[in-house]
Amino acid sequence: MEPIRFEFDGFNHELIEKLCSKISKALEEYDFSGFLVGCTFEDYLSNEGKEILRKEFQPLIVRRLEESLGKKADYLRPDIEILINFNQDLVYFLVHSVYVKGRYKKYAKIYQTKHYCFRCKGSGCEECKGVGTLSNESVEELISKHLIPAFDAEGAKMHGAGREDADVRMLGNGREFVMQIISPKKRSVDLKWLEAKINNCEKEKIEVFGLEYCEKDYVVHIKSKKSRKVYRAKVVCEGPLEKTDIVIGKYEIKQRTPLRVLRRRPDLVRKKKAEVRSAHIEGNSLIIEIVADSGLYVKEFISGDNLRTKPSISEIIGTKCECVELDVIEIIEQESD
Ligand SMILES: [Zn+2]
Secondary structure (H helix, E strand, O other), rough: OEEEEEOOOOOOOHHHHHHHHHHHOOOOOOOOOOOEEEEEEEOOOOHHHHHHHHHHHHHHHHHHHHHHOOOEEOOOOOOEEEEEEEEOEEEEEEEEEEEEEEEEOOOOOEOOOOOOOOOOOOOOOOOOOOOOOOOEHHHHHHHHHHHHHOOOOOOEEEEOOOOOOOEEEEEEEEEEEEEEEEOOOOOOOHHHHHHHHHHHOOOOOOEEEEEEEEEEEEHHHHHHOOEEEEEEEEEEEEOOOOHHHHHHHEEEEEEOOHHOOOOOOOEEEEEEEEEEEEEEEEEEEEEEEEEEEOOOOOOHHHHOOOOEEEEHHHHOOOOOOOEEEEEEEEEEEEEOO
16 A cells, blocks of 8 residues: 655644545545554654654544544554654555465466566566466465455465475365465455355366465464375386385385475485375376375485485385376374474
């Protein structure tokens, strides 16, 4: 929300009227309950002078604003902060985000969040046909395109409880997320209606469920949650496959950072646990179900990643294996520690 300018000609009754009418007009289209007022008084004033204004003048503005907005000042949980700067003769507005939590399933090969073009980093170039992003098909964007107009917001950002690769489907009980709705004019949208709208329009690619309003703190909560995941992997092996049950078992894995992410992540060894709980042959492929610790790179647990992951399915079977399809079929949530 843009700041508004006012003319200052002394701390008097007219100034209060002028400020309140400008602020009320600027907030006309905004739906909010509590607001907070903060003043920055002129730098040349003494600390005592500022203190007097804070104690005597600021409450007059707050009281007049309560009347003209028909809302209560709320210093604990304001929806909007009104910051009056007497050095600049500007009023700034800080519209607090609205947070909505839910779970998503992902059926298409798309990213979880918006990915900027590697070449232009978002400004638009030939590579990305001027749009700045790799595609407009991420879970974040498919949800945002319905959320932003519904809340009349400036933007939206997704916070996921972990993520999966673009080519991995997210099935089963779905993955938890929080959408942060930035600078919304509306704060109370019927979420059941929104959920139905998203699912109706995007059903080929994603599904969302359990949409509910939540507090900002919930973002930290889902980020700190540790969870194990159950994967279903389709594996292609170079050599012949006779016995599939040799892969079944529990493994303690030492995994060096995979070659494919080495450019972005530090090279270190992670210790993770995984259990292969079932295995069977389907056509020319081996289908396995793996219950894995959070943070295990599953594709590398299958291939072995040039012996950077030990043991691996390739090593156990004794022939080169590759994961050609991967689905998350369940997320087993554990409380954060
Ligand atoms: Zn580009």
